[in-house]
Amino acid sequence: MKKILSRPESLKDNQMHYCPGCGHGIIHRLVAEAIDELGVREKTIAVAPVGCAVFAYDYFNFDTTEAPHGRPPAVATGIKRTNPDKFVFTYQGDGDISAIGMSETIHAANRGENITIIFVNNANYGMTGGQMAPTTLIGQVTETTPFGRDPKREGYPIHLCELLSSLTATTYLERVSIYNPKNIINAKRAIKKAFQYQIEGKGFSLIEVISNCPVDWGMTPLDSIKWVEEKFIEEFKLGLIKDKTEQI
Amino acid sequence: MATIKINSDKCKGCSLCVNACPKQCISFSKQFNKTGYHWAVLEKENDCIGCGFCYQVCPDVCIEVYR
Numbered sequence: 256m257k258k259i260l261s262r263p264e265s266l267k268d269n270q271m272h273y274c275p276g277c278g279h280g281i282i283h284r285l286v287a288e289a290i291d292e293l294g295v296r297e298k299t300i301a302v303a304p305v306g307c308a309v310f311a312y313d314y315f316n317f318d319t320t321e322a323p324h325g326r327p328p329a330v331a332t333g334i335k336r337t338n339p340d341k342f343v344f345t346y347q348g349d350g351d352i353s354a355i356g357m358s359e360t361i362h363a364a365n366r367g368e369n370i371t372i373i374f375v376n377n378a379n380y381g382m383t384g385g386q387m388a389p390t391t392l393i394g395q396v397t398e399t400t401p402f403g404r405d406p407k408r409e410g411y412p413i414h415l416c417e418l419l420s421s422l423t424a425t426t427y428l429e430r431v432s433i434y435n436p437k438n439i440i441n442a443k444r445a446i447k448k449a450f451q452y453q454i455e456g457k458g459f460s461l462i463e464v465i466s467n468c469p470v471d472w473g474m475t476p477l478d479s480i481k482w483v484e485e486k487f488i489e490e491f492k493l494g495l496i497k498d499k500t501e502q503i
Numbered sequence: 504m505a506t507i508k509i510n511s512d513k514c515k516g517c518s519l520c521v522n523a524c525p526k527q528c529i530s531f532s533k534q535f536n537k538t539g540y541h542w543a544v545l546e547k548e549n550d551c552i553g554c555g556f557c558y559q560v561c562p563d564v565c566i567e568v569y570r
């Protein structure tokens with residue numbers, strides 16, 4: 256028998272601190288596998304967010320820096336512009352990217368920076384204990400919306416991919432998920448494609464991964480992936496949002 | 504012939520692999536590991552087909568697949 260599947264080289268052999276069943280670990284692996292397959296590990300510089308993925312540098316086996324909350328796209332812009340031969344991506348949660356960091360996100364996208372963003376949407380602020388995020392669903396109970404998110408008070412869930420798709424400079428935007436093996440394999444395809452686009456100098460890509468946060472959602476891991484399938488992706492439809500290279 | 508190896512130290516007992524296995528061959532240990540979880544074990548050794556679904560869903564990357 257041959258070993259056919261095992262930990263990718265781009266992922267260190269460290270125990271991850273994520274809660275049991277949390278999608279962050281799966282998404283870390285997909286990113287690491289894509290980087291291995293593209294052979295860019297030695298020239299990769301990742302930018303970690305503030306959020307549960309703040310310790311990404313302990314897990315990724317390539318250079319990783321840490322940005323202030325919401326600022327990874329600005330930090331990545333600086334790294335990529337001064338080191339255009341490096342492979343640069345950010346890894347961000349929904350609070351990081353679409354609340355405190357919305358401005359940095361929109362302007363990096365609008366400038367068409369040749370970077371890749373891996374955006375992990377888990378419908379709340381995970382690290383700080385499950386407060387409402389811009390992506391929280393209508394009616395969803397969080398620490399700061401104990402009676403459910405009310406659009407009259409808190410507005411509606413922000414669909415970041417759709418928002419960015421209106422900007423001329425964005426190249427590739429796709430929404431994927433990780434609630435079963437089929438979707439996980441599809442998520443890897445999208446991540447790898449986005450990385451490939453950066454290598455080919457095609458400009459700004461963002462992959463939104465619809466993930467889970469079992470502990471802050473107050474669910475078992477199994478109930479959380481069921482909620483993703485039944486509720487979360489009803490609001491956040493999966494699929495290709497924009498691929499400029501296909502339009503030309 | 505196919506099998507999996509599960510890292511009992513890293514497993515957090517989340518049960519996603521137990522749920523994903525199309526042959527229902529994974530279950531939990533009776534003992535606790537050093538972080539306090541019942542880890543996943545390949546119980547029906549002869550039923551594993553090496554499809555890798557457990558590897559795909561494992562958030563802690565603690566499964567290796569052999570075929």
Ligand SMILES: Cc1ncc(C[n+]2csc(CCOP(=O)(O)OP(=O)(O)O)c2C)c(N)n1
Pocket residue numbers: 304305306307308324347348349350351352355375377379380381382383388
């Ligand atoms: C400037 C600043 N404001 C607020 C915080 C507190 N804080 C830490 S993590 C976080 C939210 C993270 O949520 P998200 O980006 O959705 O990532 P997740 O933890 O869910 O993966 C906040 C508000 C901070 N660290 N720095």
Ligand code: SF4
Pocket residue numbers: 272273274276277278279307377381382467468469470471
């Ligand atoms: S709080 Fe949520 S996002 Fe953070 S590690 Fe736990 S399950 Fe994952």
